[in-house]
Amino acid sequence: MAENQYLYAVARIRCREQRLLNASFLEQLVTAPSAEACLRMLREKGWDGGAPEDSDAMLAEEQKRTWDLIRELVKDMSILDVFLYANDYHNLKAAIKECKSQNAFAHIYLNQGTIPAEQIRQAVQENRLDSLPKGMREAAEEARKALLHTGDGQLCDIILDRAALEAVRQAGEESGNEFLKLYGELTVAAADIKIAVRAARTGKNKAFLENALMECETLNLGALTRAALDSEEAVASYLERSDYKDWAPELRKSPSAFERWCDNLLIRRIRPQLRNPFGIGPLAAYILARDSEIKSVRIILAAKRNGLPEDAIRERVRETYV
Amino acid sequence: MIILENLGVALALLGAVLAALWAGIGSSIGVGIAGEAAAGVVTEDPAQFSKVLLLQLLPGTQGIYGLLIGFVTLTQIGVMGGSADISVIKGALYLAACLPMAFVGYKSAISQGKASVASIGLVAKRPDQFGKAMIFPAMVETYAILALLISILAIFGIGGLAI
Structure with a gap:
């Protein structure tokens, strides 16, 4: 009966899928005269977070909306940790480098993770790595040691990126x-x-x-x-x-x-999850679809601001889920 | 000895109970899972309430068929009034006659519930396709009706047997 666990959630996601950006809308964004025109079109579509010209705030708000919805629908979020480990390890990387540089860079942290970014930041700053989960603790200790002893930022990145990949693969396997x-x-x-x-x-x-x-x-x-x-x-x-x-x-x-x-x-x-009414699959697919459309919008806005030709933008825009 | 004397009616009653019980359990599961999906759609789009309600109700019919078979069996064996004196063989035949409705009712109600869930998803995406969405779970109903038919024909047939 595990497949019946998400019936309510999948039905809500089916309705939300109607509001995902499709290929023709992305094409309209690509052919829009400017980034500002793109932002106007997105706001008409309901992407209305942040100040009118602040695209970063708008995209961050859209990401937050996705996860707020998923948290509302899924009681045990641990099954979806596989999507959040990358953010956790990004935050860990930021905290270790911030600590080494002795400067504060609060804006480099990502909000969506299995552990609050502030908790990771404090654990690293106060040298309380024990408060982090086991896999992350070991990687954090190794990366920090590598950075302090060698000053090699790339080595620190390699250790944490590898640990992030291991966490993602392991979470995928353990999800069943x-x-x-x-x-x-x-x-x-x-x-x-x-x-x-x-x-x-x-x-x-x-x-x-x-x-x-x-x-x-x-x-x-x-x-x-x-x-x-x-x-x-x-x-x-x-x-x-x-x-x-x-x-x-x-x-x-x-x-x-x-x-x-x-x-x-x-x-x-x-894409086959569009036709699957049971299980966690459609929810996971929706998270990825939202991530993908946010990525496409970010690419289009950046390209428009930098005056890239339409064909060059089209080459970079991702396929849509719907 | 009193058990053996009344074994016929006990077997027949068991058949009636099984038909109502299993078909009812199947329907409650089917209507339940369809209801969860329907609630999800109405949360996002309350205008779809009447459409998804109809789809939710489709797996409920097996429970009614089970009740009907149970009721007819009880009437035939005299539990609802009259003489309840039936032979062991006849009792066993009544039990066998009730089984199609019990088993097919249970399984078809759950399968129909799943088909309803899928159709509710279809209505969520394309409300204009409601007519087609109704047909898919309704197809499952065919087998519940066939089971109802064979059970009811058998029950009435057994009544006329001199055994």
Whole structure:
């Protein structure tokens, strides 16, 4: 009867899906004359958070609305932690670096996480890492030590990014839900591939790759490491032999095309949830769909402000869920 | 010995109870899950109340069919009045006659409830497609009606047997 647990929630999400931005609306935003015109159109659509010209506040408000709705609908939010770990580890990274720099940067923290950002900030500042969850505590100790001893910000980032990926993959597996497991696996695989490509481009060594790459079921890390040590083309060739052979042509096109492909693939994989009336899947898919549309709007607004041509914007806008 | 003498009516009564019980349980589950989904839609769009209410009620019919079979059986075996003196064989036949409604009623009500949940989702997205949305759960009703038919024909048929 677990599938009947979210009937009320899924019915509400079905109604909310009607208000998601569709491809034709995003196209209207792309062809709008300016960022201000885009903001006006979004406000007419109900995106009315923040001051009239403050797009950051508007997007933050939309993200908050999504999570407020989900928190209202789901009693045990731990099953959806898989989507929030990235924010937790971002906040941890910010807290450690803020602490090292001895300056306050309150605006760099993200609000949506499994632990309040302020709690993470205080734990790091007051050296009370014991108050953090086990996995996060170990990563925080290691990252802080690395930053203090070597002053290497990138090493600190690698430790925390890897810990975040491990948390996402583990949460996906432990959820017992196929959809969340798939999300965890795809997130880790996409991150590993991006790391391999960047490492190949910047000539990183084997030790770096071993520290940065996270194990997942669908990638052979040994082969990926060897490819990354060789060249970008070797990474693309490896992908052709893996479960992700469709990703190789995008990787050869450009980094932004590859990023877009990863996001689009996720949207395509979650689309069957539009027709699923049972279980947590439609709720999880709605969270991802909202994240994706907010990302697309952010890209369009940034591109409009920087005067990018419409075709260049279109190349970067993500596919829509509805 | 008194148990053996009355075993026929006891078996028949068991059949009546099973038909009402299982069909009723199935309907309560079906109407319950459809009700949860209906409440979700009405929270977001109160204008859909009448449409989703109809879809919620569809899995409730099995409970009524179970009640009908139970009532007819009780009348036939004389529990509702008259002589309750029936043979063990006849009692067993009444029990068997009630089983289609009991089992098909239970299973079809839950399946119809799930189909109703899906159709309520359809109405939430496309209220203009209500007519089509009604048809999907209504198809499940066919099998509950077939079970009702065979149970009722069997119960009336058994009454005329000289055993």
